[in-house]
Amino acid sequence: MTRSHPAEAADRAGRGRPRNPQTHEAILTAARDLLRSAGYAHFSIERVASNAGVSKASIYRRWPTKGALLLDLYMAGIPGDVITPDAPNLREELHRYLMATIRRVNDDSWREILRSLVAEAQYDTTTSDLIKHKVIIPRREAGLRLLLSAQRRREIAPDCDHELVLDMLFGPLWYRLLFDHAPIDEDFAARLLSLVLSTLNTGTSRADATEPTSH
Template sequence: MTDSPRGAARTEAIMRAALELGQEIGYARLSIEAIAARAGAGKHTIYRRWPSKGALLLDSLLSLHPTSLDYPDTGDVIRDLRTQIHAAVDLLANPPFGPLYQALIGEAQHDPEVAAALNERFITPQTELTVTRLRTAREQGQLSPAFDLDLAMAILSGPLYFQFLITQETLTHAYVDRVLDALFTGMGA
């Protein structure tokens, strides 16, 4: 079903209102009623399109702020990972994406629809890009043939999510570099 131009404009106004209010008052205080008032739309109009404020915010964030976290292929997998992960850290460091993404991950713990949409629209595509880049590097002989690509993905993302969500320390390029060094240089003597 395609939106009419008027419907598309209304959808965009609702999504922009959701992002603006999410930044202004935070996710916890965000309500469909406030979004409807800001967008000049009815609550029922919003609920017909999105089942929850989490679903609306996720759609708004990914639709109005599309991310380009593709991997370069310079022939040096570590340099390419560093470039891509630095770009991801930069994205998370700035509003609206960082704080609202953090709130959406929290909401995904309680709302299976938000969790499924977040996985389908953001996490899985980013994971596939990373694993594909690692696979290419393995095929080119830059990584051991026994290198576990899925485990490498978990090792790369785990420390970043830990710092972003648990300790809530600022993610930095220097921290990313330390994670990459630990993974690719190893932790042995």
């Protein structure tokens, strides 16, 4: 008689009740480890199930596609590098966002997850839609709200092209991440921030703008 893996047995015992969190975490851990050791080319639901000690059905009950599983791996712990739309200072918030993103993309495991997710999206429209609605649109909406708030505070020019500015902010990060032609480091963040802020006509900070003029 074949003995079930503890995670699989717990999952079956929990049918009809909330899914067992240990099984859920075992699957995520197995998926993360498989990407780290074998890469996207050898990533499959079958291999994740085998490594986690569960059936493919246990995985598909939680994630209907491979892309959905990859997206959950990507989203784990993501709040640290999301733009805060109601931040009181544009320069400080963009700097915080860029530095948080740099720390994340320089983690080899997470970088492989993101590249794998993008690769999956090229061939699976469901994954592409998931990325659009759960990652791209929310981030751009948060960025737009941040820019509009800064505009109301007169931190930026009233006629700036918000959509293009967001492309300038996000685009270089993705380009360097996907093609790995240049580093994503503090120097890159500083130069990118300077370029974006100069485009927004924020040559002086709010403190500089409100400082009394000497006579």
